[in-house]
Amino acid sequence: MANKYSVPRGTYDILPDISYKWQFVIDVFRTVAREFNYKEIITPIFERSDIFERSVGETSDIVEKEMYKFEDKKGRIFALRPEGTAPVVRSFIENGLSLKPNSSKLYYLGPMFRYDRPQKGRYRQFYQYGIENIGSTNPYVDFEVIAFAYMFLSKLGLKNFELQINSIGCENCTKDYDRALKEYFTPFENDLCSDCRRRLKKNPKRVLDCKVKSCKVITEDAPSMLDYLDEECSAHFDQVQEYLKQMDIPFIVNPKIVRGLDYYTQTAFEFIDTTLGAQNTLIGGGRYDKLAEQLGGKNLPGIGFAGGFERLLLSMEEEKLSLGKPVNPKVYFIVLGDEARATAFRLINNLRLSGISVEYNSDKTSMNAQMKMANKTGAEFALILGEDELNKGKIIKKNLADGEQENIDLNDIVNSLKSK
Ligand code: AMP
Numbered sequence: 001m002a003n004k005y006s007v008p009r010g011t012y013d014i015l016p017d018i019s020y021k022w023q024f025v026i027d028v029f030r031t032v033a034r035e036f037n038y039k040e041i042i043t044p045i046f047e048r049s050d051i052f053e054r055s056v057g058e059t060s061d062i063v064e065k066e067m068y069k070f071e072d073k074k075g076r077i078f079a080l081r082p083e084g085t086a087p088v089v090r091s092f093i094e095n096g097l098s099l100k101p102n103s104s105k106l107y108y109l110g111p112m113f114r115y116d117r118p119q120k121g122r123y124r125q126f127y128q129y130g131i132e133n134i135g136s137t138n139p140y141v142d143f144e145v146i147a148f149a150y151m152f153l154s155k156l157g158l159k160n161f162e163l164q165i166n167s168i169g170c171e172n173c174t175k176d177y178d179r180a181l182k183e184y185f186t187p188f189e190n191d192l193c194s195d196c197r198r199r200l201k202k203n204p205k206r207v208l209d210c211k212v213k214s215c216k217v218i219t220e221d222a223p224s225m226l227d228y229l230d231e232e233c234s235a236h237f238d239q240v241q242e243y244l245k246q247m248d249i250p251f252i253v254n255p256k257i258v259r260g261l262d263y264y265t266q267t268a269f270e271f272i273d274t275t276l277g278a279q280n281t282l283i284g285g286g287r288y289d290k291l292a293e294q295l296g297g298k299n300l301p302g303i304g305f306a307g308g309f310e311r312l313l314l315s316m317e318e319e320k321l322s323l324g325k326p327v328n329p330k331v332y333f334i335v336l337g338d339e340a341r342a343t344a345f346r347l348i349n350n351l352r353l354s355g356i357s358v359e360y361n362s363d364k365t366s367m368n369a370q371m372k373m374a375n376k377t378g379a380e381f382a383l384i385l386g387e388d389e390l391n392k393g394k395i396i397k398k399n400l401a402d403g404e405q406e407n408i409d410l411n412d413i414v415n416s417l418k419s420k
Contacts, residue, residue, distance in 0.1 A: 008125075009118060009124065010124030010125065011123060011124055017326070020323075020325065020326045020327060021323035021324060022127075023324065025312060025313065026109060026129070026309075027324075028156055029107075029109070031155075032148060032152045033148075035151075036144070036148050036151075037102075038107040038133075039107070040106070040107055041088055041106040041107070043088060043091050043108070044087070045081055045111060045113075046079060047078065047090065048078060048079075049078055050077070051087065051090055052082060052083070054295065055086040055261075055262070055291050056083065056086060056261045057261055057263070059198075059199065059262070062082045062114060065115065066082060066114040067082055068080040068114075081112055082113060083112055083306065084110070084112065085130070085132060085263070085288065086291070086295065088108060088134075088304075089132070089134070089288075089292055089295055089297070092134055093292060093296065093297035097134070098135055104133065104134050104135045104136075105132075105133050106131065106133075106134070107129070107130065108128075108129070108130055108132075109130075110127065110128065111125050111128075119278070120277065120278075120279065121277075121278075121279030121311045121314055122279050127308065127309040128306045128307065128308055129306070129307055129309065130285075130306035130307065131145060131148060133145055133303055133304060134300060134302040135301065135302070137301045139236050139239035139240045139243065140239075141303055142240045142266075142267045142287060142303050143240055143243035143244060143247070145304060146163065146249065146269055147249060148305075149283050149285065149305050150163065150249050150271075153283075156316060157319070158316065158319060158321065159319060160273060160318070160319060161271050161272060161274060162250075162251075162271070162272050162274055163244075163251040163252070163271055164254040164270050164271075165241070165251050165252075165257070165267065166225065166253060166255055166256070166257040166258070166267075166268045167225065167226070167229055167233055167237035167266050167267055168225055168257075168259070168265065168266065168286075169225060169229045169230065169265070170232075170233055170265050170266065171290075172230050172233075173225075173228050173229050173233055174205075174228075176228050177205070177223070177225055178203075181204040181205065181207070181208075182200065182204050184223055185200050185204060185207055188218045191214060192215055192218065193214065195210065196210050205225075205258045206258065207219060208222060208256045209257075209258050209259070219256065225255050225258075233266055240267055251269075254270075257269065259284060259286050263294065264288055266289065267286055268286035270285075271283040271284075271307070273315045276311065276314060276315060280311075281311075282307055282315060284306060284307070285303070285304055285305025285306065286303065286305075287301070287303040288301075288302050288303065288304075289301040289302070327357075328379060329359040329380075330356050330358070330379065330380050330381065330417065331351060331357065331379055331381050331382070332359050332373065332377055332381070332382045332400075333347075333385070334367065334370040334383065335370075336370075336384065336387070337387045340385045340389070343385065343390060343410070344360075344385050347383075347385070347395075347410070347413065347414075348360055351413075354417075354418055356417050359379060361373050367384075374400060375400060380399070380400060380401070381397055381398060381400060381417070382397075383413065384396040392407075393409060393410050394407045394409060395413050397416065397417075
């Protein structure tokens with residue numbers, strides 16, 4: 001019978017036989033962040049819920065349906081963060097980071113929470129990696145943010161992905177475009193899903209993003225955002241594409257990419273896995289020049305992206321890529337008899353102090369049981385210390401791969417392992 005205490009629906013445990021894979025991709029992400037000079041920022045996992053309502057947008061799926069909102073003991077309304085950009089921008093404003101050196105290029109890692117129907121690649125608690133570049137409207141910055149994502153996926157060895165970009169313009173472009181979309185969709189209103197009927201009234205661009213098949217068919221001939229970009233937005237978008245071409249980053253322009261959140265302006269992009277099923281967006285990002293103002297800051301442009309580790313791992317497994325190896329101890333320590341124990345414990349401590357990983361199991365006492373454990377842990381060497389060895393001031397060092405063994409002076413054992 002299943003235990004009544006089980007993990008909440010839409011969440012999962014990352015167990016030791018998987019966690020090393022997470023560490024592997026996180027290490028690659030941190031490496032790329034260092035190469036691009038992004039610094040880590042760590043914000044709380046809950047925030048005032050209006051931070052998301054104001055920025056992500058009242059009509060977004062996140063705010064309408066998916067936020068884990070709660071009241072604390074003093075009646076304040078908080079939300080488990082559903083995404084990372086608004087908290088980073090909140091922190092950026094609050095801490096005056098625009099005045100501090102090395103603080104405008106930030107990256108984050110951590111869990112996000114959305115109450116949605118769980119399925120493959122979609123969870124209620126999921127882990128995102130993301131970057132934000134705050135303070136510039138220069139199209140070079142858009143290019144660099146996209147190049148970061150491209151380099152990250154490429155370094156992991158992924159091949160089956162496609163970069164799709166679009167520009168959703170600024171407020172100036174959107175007014176006419178929204179009107180054109182309303183005109184286009186209104187005759188089909190009754191054929192749209194109930195969400196899209198609502199979107200049509202409040203934010204018609206969102207209809208373009210709908211994953212429902214019948215809505216997708218209707219959007220096929222919808223007017224293109226690209227025909228409504230003003231001169232400035234159009235030039236900005238051209239320049240981003242120019243940089244991508246110069247640096248041989250392949251992309252396609254997809255005018256249907258609108259991203260689900262209110263704060264996006266101009267460049268929007270997605271990295272799509274071309275083999276995964278419904279949940280195939282590996283990374284989504286875009287420019288958000290109005291976000292800081294919505295959060296009470298001054299005019300502070302920015303651009304960033306976020307991706308989910310779960311889908312990344314699915315893609316990597318699909319492409320049969322290496323995800324690192326579990327890290328096993330270097331040494332398994334075997335102690336025979338009570339006499340040797342005190343010396344053994346001191347030695348174990350010294351080995352660890354010198355940075356050598358050691359496993360010892362105090363429940364096993366016989367040679368046979370300890371040797372079995374040594375092989376199971378996948379250690380490189382077994383060190384064997386019994387009364388005989390102790391009296392001679394020696395210890396046996398056994399290479400567990402080829403079975404070769406040698407007697408080493410107790411005083412030399414740490415150095416002998418350090419040099420390997
Ligand atoms: P978004 O913030 O919706 O643009 O999402 C950015 C990225 O986070 C997506 O491309 C996914 O890789 C990942 N993601 C978003 N929502 C979920 C979820 N519910 N479960 C797993 N990954 C997610």
